[in-house]
Structures are given as C-alpha cells and as structure tokens.
Amino acid sequence: MQPVRRVMSNVRKFSTISLRDMLVALGPTVVLVIAACVAAWLLVDPAPPRQVVLVTGQENSAYEEFGRQYAKLLAKNGIQVTLQRSLGSQENLQRLAEGRADIGFVQSGSTNEAQAERRGLVSLGSLFTEPVWLFLRDPVKVDNLTQLRGLTINVGPEGTGVPNLFRQILSVNGVEPGELRLGALENTPATVELLAGRIDGLVFSSAPEAPLIQMLLQTPGIKLFDFTQAEAYTRRLPFLTHVVLPRGIVDLGRDIPSKDYQLIAPTATLVAREGLHPALIDLFVQAATEIHGGAGWFQQQGQFPTPRYTEIPVAHEAARFYRDGPPLLQRYMRFWLANLFERMWVVIVPLLALLIPLSKVVPPLYVWRIRSRVYRWYGQLRAVEQALEAAQADKRPEALPDLMRRLDDIERRVNQTSIPLAFADALYELRSHINFVRQRVRAALA
Structure with a gap:
C-alpha cells in the first residue's frame, strides 16, 4: 500500500x-456566473406556477368535459389544473376579472373588446362552435320563433351566456322576453322538467359532446328546432355562424336525425387573465390544438383552435403560436427544460460580455x-x-x-x-x- x-x-x-x-x-468567475444565473432565475422572468385554476361550466356540460381533458394533458408537464364548476360564460368572466380563476371558457357574444380590455382579459383563441339547441316537446308546433309567445322555455340562470344570447335572438325576431315565460333552471334539472312535460322547451348552447345533448337528440318525443333562417341570423348577429347538423350524424343505423338541421352557433373561447405566465399560455394553446384540432360534427380538420371568431383581444403568445407554431425549444425538449433555456437566454449575452475580460x-x-x-x-x-x-x-x-x-x-x-x-x-x-x-x-x- x-x-x-x-x-x-x-x-x-x-x-x-x-x-x-x-x-x-x-472561483470568483464561477461564483459570479452562478450568482447571475440565480438572479436571472428569480428576477428576470419568474418560473411559471405549477398550479392554475380553470373555470368550466355546469355539471355534465361540454365545458366540464373539456376541462378534464385540459387537466390531463397539462398534468403530463407537471402543471396541476384545478377545475371549478360555474353557471357559464358570464360567471366565468366575473371570476376571471376578480382574480378567482386564471383561465376559463367563454362564449362569443358574452362581452366586447372594450369590456375585456378594462377587465384585463385576453383570448387564447376560439376552440369550437356551440350551436344553439332549442329542444321542444313533440306536441309543441313551432316553425318560427315568433310562435314561442306564451310558452315556457328554460334558458338557464343569468350566470350563463345563454339568457343574453337568446334574448338577442328573440329581439331580431321582434319578440320581447316578457311575451313568453323564461325559466332559469340549470341544464340537468331543466332536462328533467322537459321530459316530465312541465315546460315546453329548453335552450342549450353547447358543443355536441355534452352528454345531455347526446341524450336529447335520441329521446323519443323531443324534437330539435330547425333554424331555417340561419344565414340571416349570422348577418344580424356577427358573432354567430351558420352550421349544419347532417342527417344521420347521431346514429346512421337509426337515421338520427332524419334530415339536415340548420343551426346558429357562437364559438367557445379560451379566455385568460392578462397576467397569466407566457409559458402557461403556450401550454394551453398546445393542449387546445390537440383537443380541438380534429374533425367534428361542425368543423373540418385543423379549423380550430383559431384566433378568429373572438371579440376579445388575442394574447401575443397565442397569436405567435398560431402564426409560427410552438416555441422552437419545446419541439425538442421537455416543457420545464425548454422553459429554463428560454428564460436564461436574456442573461447569456451579459454573461458573455462579462466572461471575455474575466477569461483574460x-x-x-x-x-x-x-x-x-x-x-x-x-x-x-x-x-x-x-x-x-x-x-x-x-x-x-x-x-x-x-x-x-x-x-x-x-x-x-x-x-x-x-x-x-x-x-x-x-x-x-x-x-x-x-x-x-x-x-x-x-x-x-x-
């Protein structure tokens, strides 16, 4: 030894x-570089939070179902998404403005650009169309919305976007809200009331993936109103689009529905507080592309998400994503590693300027x-x-x-x-x- x-x-x-x-x-050079990196980590651009609150919609709604999908995708990158139920778009806007939520689903037509800017809200893009579904009991004969006078129609509580939307639809038909009885039940109890025959009809505005929509489209004795003047509605109310529910799309074998239905549809928008971390905006837009980018009942492959069809200003990071795709580093690295390099680049140039004299x-x-x-x-x-x-x-x-x-x-x-x-x-x-x-x-x- x-x-x-x-x-x-x-x-x-x-x-x-x-x-x-x-x-x-x-030693002094290494200590100086480490101190500069730590300062950049803490001060230059704070790391994105690992928790975010997403406000969705009512129980059994499409918003709630999509919220679960967002939570699952972001969990893969270490982001915990807390889902909050709400009545709908109006309540979602209120919670976002008050800081009780970070991001949420909002229906087009629920606000305008000036109100969104005052509240400090930005759009991450339109996600999908939400047709106006007017379901009626079979004995009720209605071919035009003017024939709704005197009927009991449930439009949901005021916290949703549907009451305001339906009042605008009635207005362009020359019908005053007081000429019919408008109910304020939530979707699930309203469906029970309709099936029991205690109300004449109910109005939803939702993606077709919602379980209640799927059920009512296949329920005997319940019929869907056909908006035969759909194109005219889109001219009078620009935030609406004209979509077609194709014959047999629900069940080809049973031929449900038995004809094409003309529908009018606002779009669902992903809205966030203006201070939401840019990295989280990138993550949510990437998740939206994966969740909503496919073909559906009312959309073609790649049509959504999109920066169009929204009256709320689009966030800069979201607009850049739609224009250029995901950030370069995130295409090849895990989210947190790519985010680290993206945050540290602002200190690289000063460090190089510092290392040149120190190397001598x-x-x-x-x-x-x-x-x-x-x-x-x-x-x-x-x-x-x-x-x-x-x-x-x-x-x-x-x-x-x-x-x-x-x-x-x-x-x-x-x-x-x-x-x-x-x-x-x-x-x-x-x-x-x-x-x-x-x-x-x-x-x-x-």
Whole structure:
C-alpha cells in the first residue's frame, strides 16, 4: 500500500497543472456566473406556477368535459389544473376579472373588446362552435320563433351566456322576453322538467359532446328546432355562424336525425387573465390544438383552435403560436427544460460580455498563484543573508551554524513543495539560489 501511495503522491506532485490552484483562480468567475444565473432565475422572468385554476361550466356540460381533458394533458408537464364548476360564460368572466380563476371558457357574444380590455382579459383563441339547441316537446308546433309567445322555455340562470344570447335572438325576431315565460333552471334539472312535460322547451348552447345533448337528440318525443333562417341570423348577429347538423350524424343505423338541421352557433373561447405566465399560455394553446384540432360534427380538420371568431383581444403568445407554431425549444425538449433555456437566454449575452475580460484575468492569476509558492522562499533566503551580514565578526562562529540549519530547513520544505512541471524551472532556480547562499555562509564560516 505504501509504494502505491508514494506513486500517487508523485503523480500529484509532478502534474501538468494544479487543479487546486486552477479552481481557486476560477472561483470568483464561477461564483459570479452562478450568482447571475440565480438572479436571472428569480428576477428576470419568474418560473411559471405549477398550479392554475380553470373555470368550466355546469355539471355534465361540454365545458366540464373539456376541462378534464385540459387537466390531463397539462398534468403530463407537471402543471396541476384545478377545475371549478360555474353557471357559464358570464360567471366565468366575473371570476376571471376578480382574480378567482386564471383561465376559463367563454362564449362569443358574452362581452366586447372594450369590456375585456378594462377587465384585463385576453383570448387564447376560439376552440369550437356551440350551436344553439332549442329542444321542444313533440306536441309543441313551432316553425318560427315568433310562435314561442306564451310558452315556457328554460334558458338557464343569468350566470350563463345563454339568457343574453337568446334574448338577442328573440329581439331580431321582434319578440320581447316578457311575451313568453323564461325559466332559469340549470341544464340537468331543466332536462328533467322537459321530459316530465312541465315546460315546453329548453335552450342549450353547447358543443355536441355534452352528454345531455347526446341524450336529447335520441329521446323519443323531443324534437330539435330547425333554424331555417340561419344565414340571416349570422348577418344580424356577427358573432354567430351558420352550421349544419347532417342527417344521420347521431346514429346512421337509426337515421338520427332524419334530415339536415340548420343551426346558429357562437364559438367557445379560451379566455385568460392578462397576467397569466407566457409559458402557461403556450401550454394551453398546445393542449387546445390537440383537443380541438380534429374533425367534428361542425368543423373540418385543423379549423380550430383559431384566433378568429373572438371579440376579445388575442394574447401575443397565442397569436405567435398560431402564426409560427410552438416555441422552437419545446419541439425538442421537455416543457420545464425548454422553459429554463428560454428564460436564461436574456442573461447569456451579459454573461458573455462579462466572461471575455474575466477569461483574460484567470490565466495570470493562476500563474501568480503557482509562482508565489516559489517566490515566498526568496524572502526566507534574503532574511538569512541579512542575518549573515548583521552578525558581528566576533559572534559569527556562533551564528553561522544556526544559519546553516535554517538553510537546510528551507531546502527541505522547498523539496516538499508541489508544483506543476510547466513551472519546474522556477523551482530549480530557487534550489540553486539556496545553494548559492549556503556557499556564502560556508565561506564566512571558513
């Protein structure tokens, strides 16, 4: 074991560079770079939060179903999405404005650009169309909305977007809301009332994926109102679009529905508070592309999501995504790693400007540290020479042996000094100078 240790000691002693001195020379630079990175991490652009609140809609609504899909996708990137039920678009807007939610589903026509800007809200794009579904009991004969006068129609509570939307639809038909009885039940109890025959009809505005829509389209004794003037509605109310429910789309075997139905549809929009972290906006828009980008009953492949069909200003990050696609780094890296590099790039240029002059300081500092091991012994040699010169002639015989012992001690300690091979010449010069001083002491002793 002893020979092995001796060999390892010699390897360290006669190495090309001194790792310890290199680390000491680099220390200030490394500390400065780490401090700059930590400052950038904390101050330049804070990391995105790991929790976000998404406000959806009523129980069994399409908003609630899509909310679950968003939560599942974002969980893959370590983002916990807390889902909050609500009555609908109006309540969602209120919660967003008050800061009780970070992001939510809102129906087009629920607000306008000026109100959205005052509330500090931005759009992440339109997601899908939400047709106006007017379901009636079969005995009720209605071919035109003017024939709804005197009937009991449930439009849902005021927190949803449907009451305001349906009042606008009645208005363009010249029907005042007071000319019929408008109910305010939520979707599920309203459906129960319709099936029990206690109301004449109900109005939904939802994607066809909603379970209640699927059920009512296949329920005997319940019929869907056909908006035969759908194109005219889109001219009078620009936030509406004309869509067609194709014959047999619900069940081809049973031919449900038995004909094409003309429908009018606002669009569902993903709306966020203006201060939502840009990285989260990118994540939600990517999730929206995966969830809503396929073909559906009323849309073609790739038609949604889109920055169109929304009266709320589109967030800059969302607009960039629709124009250029996902951020470059996120195409090849995990979300958190890509986000780290995207946040740190703002400090790279200042760091480079700092490292260029520091790189010129480190080599001279390293050389100085190595040579200082040799130079400090010259002070000891100079002290021996001064003691020799100061010794009086009659006392020199007593002082000279002590000076020889000091020189031997200096030489012994110098021989134990570890120094890289590149600087060995300085060490050998020191040893020759020790011998030179020793010769002077010997001459004085003789």
